[in-house]
Amino acid sequence: MRIHGFHQLYQHRLALSTRPFAARGAKIDRCPYCRVEKRVCLCPYQPNIDTNIAVLLLLSDNEVFKPSNTGRLIADTVKETFVYQWSRTNPQPDMLSLLNHPDYFPVLVFPAENEQAQARTIEPSQLSVDGRKPLLIFIDGSWREAKRIVRKSAYLASLPMISVHPTTLSEYVMRKSDNEQHLATAEVAALVFDSVGEHLGAKTLHFWFEAFKESYMMGKSRMAHDAERPALQRYLTLEAH
Numbered sequence: 001m002r003i004h005g006f007h008q009l010y011q012h013r014l015a016l017s018t019r020p021f022a023a024r025g026a027k028i029d030r031c032p033y034c035r036v037e038k039r040v041c042l043c044p045y046q047p048n049i050d051t052n053i054a055v056l057l058l059l060s061d062n063e064v065f066k067p068s069n070t071g072r073l074i075a076d077t078v079k080e081t082f083v084y085q086w087s088r089t090n091p092q093p094d095m096l097s098l099l100n101h102p103d104y105f106p107v108l109v110f111p112a113e114n115e116q117a118q119a120r121t122i123e124p125s126q127l128s129v130d131g132r133k134p135l136l137i138f139i140d141g142s143w144r145e146a147k148r149i150v151r152k153s154a155y156l157a158s159l160p161m162i163s164v165h166p167t168t169l170s171e172y173v174m175r176k177s178d179n180e181q182h183l184a185t186a187e188v189a190a191l192v193f194d195s196v197g198e199h200l201g202a203k204t205l206h207f208w209f210e211a212f213k214e215s216y217m218m219g220k221s222r223m224a225h226d227a228e229r230p231a232l233q234r235y236l237t238l239e240a241h
Helices: 005-016 071-077 093-099 115-120 143-152 185-195 199-220 230-240
Strands: 054-059 081-085 104-109 133-140
Touching: 005 054, 005 071, 005 081, 054 071, 054 093, 071 081, 071 133, 071 185, 071 199, 081 093, 093 104, 104 185, 133 143, 133 185, 185 199, 199 230
Parallel strands: 054 081, 054 133, 104 133
Antiparallel strands: none
16 A cells, blocks of 8 residues: 555644544544545555646645545545645645646646636646646635635635536535535546546546445444445456456
């Protein structure tokens, strides 16, 4: 299994914590990496594909501790994923340097909800016009937290944007938003990957998300589940090809 930036941030925040994070299902014996119950651990099946994109995940305060988080699935799928804890007053210098690195084309993935944001919106085909690698920036947190992060982060204000308009309702059953059109971070990423031509990455992330959702619910619910784990089997069939 590949240890990535999300795992490292989780361990760092855990070391700094003075008390446990009391999320729902805190009594479940979870794998510290994939965060599902240990008996259905997904770590041996982590994706191992190559992509032509990079990702920057910017996490709200306690998002890294939430076992239902799906941003880690993006880091599982895209090997070149950078993960940072958001801070309003002290953004990390290496993150700011990354946003200005000549090898990357940073673009914020966020709904364009007003005219100013719409003016910054670009088409996916514009991402690779100058040879730089697309650096897709996802805000990982609740919808309310994500809006605050975008509003309070001056270093994001001038970046071009890709605006996602989902055509299907979210399948995210672990942590429902009040608005069913607010997708899980992994669902948004899969849509964006497909739109920028990363079709294998999009398909892998979609099926990996489905396998995670299935395994997460097996640990959380006392209801009967299919022991053959069909979502995991569909993902493994994709990986085999």
